[in-house]
Amino acid sequence: MDYDTYGSNAVELAIELANADRHDPSWAAEFVRTHDEWFTTPQPAGFSAADAAAAGETADLVRAVAVAATQDEVLARLNELLSRARPQPYATDHDGDLHLHYAAPGTRAIEQLTTTVAMGLATVVAQHGWERLGICSAENCDAVYVDTSRNASRRYCSNTCASRSTVAAYRARRKV
Numbered sequence: 803m804d805y806d807t808y809g810s811n812a813v814e815l816a817i818e819l820a821n822a823d824r825h826d827p828s829w830a831a832e833f834v835r836t837h838d839e840w841f842t843t844p845q846p847a848g849f850s851a852a853d854a855a856a857a858g859e860t861a862d863l864v865r866a867v868a869v870a871a872t873q874d875e876v877l878a879r880l881n882e883l884l885s886r887a888r889p890q891p892y893a894t895d896h897d898g899d900l901h902l903h904y905a906a907p908g909t910r911a912i913e914q915l916t917t918t919v920a921m922g923l924a925t926v927v928a929q930h931g932w933e934r935l936g937i938c939s940a941e942n943c944d945a946v947y948v949d950t951s952r953n954a955s956r957r958y959c960s961n962t963c964a965s966r967s968t969v970a971a972y973r974a975r976r977k978v
């Protein structure tokens with residue numbers, strides 16, 4: 803991923819949230835813990851059931867943007883997501899590189915999560931087009947991806963899915 807071109811790696815947080823496994827009730831608190839770069843006050847202990855439900859809705863909205871078939875659909879879903887955000891951008895070099903964070907430091911983890919995901923996704927869509935988000939074409943995979951390739955040619959969520967599909971297509975051809 804070319805962060806200089808894309809301006810924000812917050813979109814990666816959006817993608818990973820949309821692809822998170824939500825079977826365990828503590829999934830949202832765990833997600834915040836494993837993505838602590840974006841959270842100034844990680845509060846997994848204080849992550850309520852309502853917060854987890856809100857995180858699930860945010861994940862669903864990211865996925866809804868990825869499956870949308872038209873620009874109008876993307877706009878409606880993106881704006882629903884943005885209406886939940888409380889952006890207060892600030893520049894930081896906490897990891898050595900100057901970059902932007904989108905949520906006010908010190909706010910609750912769920913607010914930082916929603917805001918960062920919404921702003922990261924909206925930035926990429928506004929700068930690079932609504933078709934940059936997609937769903938993996940591999941069989942038995944419905945992971946969301948963001949296409950950062952120069953010619954917008956991506957079809958799979960990962961190299962694993964891409965090579966799995968190439969092998970499957972090769973075997974299918976050999977059968978005929």
Ligand SMILES: [Zn+2]
Nearest residue numbers: 839896897903
């Ligand atoms: Zn940071």
Ligand SMILES: [Zn+2]
Nearest residue numbers: 938943959963
């Ligand atoms: Zn995949």
